[in-house]
Amino acid sequence: MIRKLTDHDHEQVLAFLSEEQSINLFIIGDIEAFGYSSETQELWAEFDESDTINAILLRFHQSFIPYAKGEFDTNGFASIMKEYSQPILLSGSSDIVEKFETLDDLQLGKKQVTYFAECRTNEFLSLDNVEYKKATIEDVDQIVKLRETIDEFHVRSDARDILKQTMESNASRTYFTEENGIVTSCVSTTAENSMSAMIVGVCTRKEYRKKGLATSIMQHVVQDVLNEGKTLCLFYDNPEAGRIYKRLGFKEIGMWTMHR
Known part of the structure; x- marks a missing residue:
């Protein structure tokens, strides 16, 4: 039934x-x-x-x-x-x-199959002094605009509403770097709950890539979430990204399919 x-x-x-x-x-x-x-x-x-x-x-x-x-x-x-x-x-x-x-x-x-990985330890993190901010509702438009410039991302028409709603309910957080008032790189969580959180939206504006910005921000996100006693999860289908995530302590636990 x-x-x-x-x-x-x-x-x-x-x-x-x-x-x-x-x-x-x-x-x-x-x-x-x-x-x-x-x-x-x-x-x-x-x-x-x-x-x-x-x-x-x-x-x-x-x-x-x-x-x-x-x-x-x-x-x-x-x-x-x-x-x-x-x-x-x-x-x-x-x-x-x-x-x-x-x-x-x-x-x-449309179908997309990705690896599903989780992180339960901070032993592989190497935090640096990159200057970053934690996003507020006022930053939502800029974050979504950055995501829309990423070729690999599928940004839904209701992305702003969903991001705003999840931030207001504390189910999401975003850390970002900026230059001259423009968001240059960001990392978000989503589906945060009392036990775990999902890393999403790892991206850098094209002209600011190869500087390690997203990796630096991500390590701070991972550390903060682990400090709260939660497990980190993420999807990836890019082998290069997978190598970076594994160096930070993520391990594959299965496959995840999305039809979007």
């Missing part, structure tokens, strides 16, 4: 998700930030005969993330997603997402 989740399910939901807290940081973070009754998100779960959760589906704005530990009602979740606009924006652990890719009547967005 699939039904929509409410506050009354929270304890069981968190116990189910926490067994793989890094993989589920988006779902956990959105629940902690926005709960079960927000206009921007909804959650459903499949329950077995003993009322135990088998799988969970999150809708955040127009994006969906499924999670399961075994077989689940793929068609049931697909029916929910099809009630919203297509193509469907779907992401999650690759072995789970691929179950939806076989459904002929489900129109998915």
